[in-house]
Amino acid sequence: MFQLLSALESNKSWVMCKEYCYLVLGALTLAAGVVLFLSPNQVATGSTTGLAIVLHHLWGIPIGILIALVNLPLLGLGWKSLGRRFTLRTILSVMLTSLFVNLLSQWSSFGAFTDDLFLAAIYGGLLIGIGVGLTYKGEASAGGGGIVAKIVSQRSFLRPGQVLLIFDVVVISFSGIVFQNIELALYAGLSVFVTGRTVDMVLTGTPFAKAVYITTRRMSAIVPAIRESLDLPVTVMQATGADPDCPTHVISVVANARQIMKINEIVQQADPKALTVVSDASEIIGHNG
Numbered sequence: 001m002f003q004l005l006s007a008l009e010s011n012k013s014w015v016m017c018k019e020y021c022y023l024v025l026g027a028l029t030l031a032a033g034v035v036l037f038l039s040p041n042q043v044a045t046g047s048t049t050g051l052a053i054v055l056h057h058l059w060g061i062p063i064g065i066l067i068a069l070v071n072l073p074l075l076g077l078g079w080k081s082l083g084r085r086f087t088l089r090t091i092l093s094v095m096l097t098s099l100f101v102n103l104l105s106q107w108s109s110f111g112a113f114t115d116d117l118f119l120a121a122i123y124g125g126l127l128i129g130i131g132v133g134l135t136y137k138g139e140a141s142a143g144g145g146g147i148v149a150k151i152v153s154q155r156s157f158l159r160p161g162q163v164l165l166i167f168d169v170v171v172i173s174f175s176g177i178v179f180q181n182i183e184l185a186l187y188a189g190l191s192v193f194v195t196g197r198t199v200d201m202v203l204t205g206t207p208f209a210k211a212v213y214i215t216t217r218r219m220s221a222i223v224p225a226i227r228e229s230l231d232l233p234v235t236v237m238q239a240t241g242a243d244p245d246c247p248t249h250v251i252s253v254v255a256n257a258r259q260i261m262k263i264n265e266i267v268q269q270a271d272p273k274a275l276t277v278v279s280d281a282s283e284i285i286g287h288n289g
Contacts, residue, residue, distance in 0.1 A: 024096060027096035028100050030127065030135070030142060031097055031101040031103075032131075036104070036127075037121075040120075044172060044174075044188040046171060048067070051174070062102055093141065097142065117184070118187070128198075133202025149163035168192050209257075210257065210279065211279050212277070213252055214267055217246055217273075226253060230255065234251060
């Protein structure tokens with residue numbers, strides 16, 4: 001059985017099929033969170049999906065259409081920085097989400113699952129977090145918030161994570177203004193928090209940050225790639241391997257759950273023989289550079 005699973009994991013067609021299944025399931029789950037919990041209760045979420053929910057209640061345009069209208073121009077802007085493969089998959093994810101939102105809106109004649117705002121925020125955020133996490137597993141993004149973060153960070157002193165936080169705060173504040181209810185904005189913030197924790201759980205099984213240790217002989221290729229792609233502080237330590245003539249280094253970096261997959265990709269491309277160890281980092285004090 002183990003050999004069969006290993007063979008499947010090494011088969012490119014199987015891997016691609018699995019990734020597209022993640023995209024479809026991710027889009028469907030995200031759409032369910034929007035249609036069945038958040039939008040009927042006027043509770044927004046973060047990123048461009050939350051913006052689409054607010055604009056729907058402001059203008060009356062179907063949410064599915066708004067999700068596409070908001071995201072596709074941003075994907076056009078981020079085409080060069082994201083790469084062709086990732087951008088095309090993200091476009092597919094956005095279009096599937098848009099389609100599923102429209103279909104569920106037409107089919108769910110029973111309306112929202114609950115009119116309790118707390119439950120709507122919790123379960124809506126949970127479903128969206130599962131959907132976004134599955135989309136990441138499909139090597140794509142669920143929306144254009146990350147593109148905004150990357151573009152702004154390249155032209156300012158802000159880091160991508162800080163830009164995403166600001167973007168979410170703006171969307172949440174905008175929802176409070178449009179719905180004229182500060183409590184709805186607070187519930188939206190709760191939904192964003194649940195979404196973030198759930199994404200981490202889907203990707204790694206734990207919401208905590210991760211300490212990553214990479215033992216490699218290709219330090220000069222890995223460190224710049226991590227710094228450029230993820231803007232993370234990196235610590236490099238000299239190590240002694242079995243062959244003293246080949247210099248070995250241990251690269252230490254603290255990353256969140258979403259960044260682990262990208263780090264693994266960088267390491268595999270630069271040094272397939274590198275050893276990567278990932279452990280929980282439930283408490284982080286100070287800053288490494």
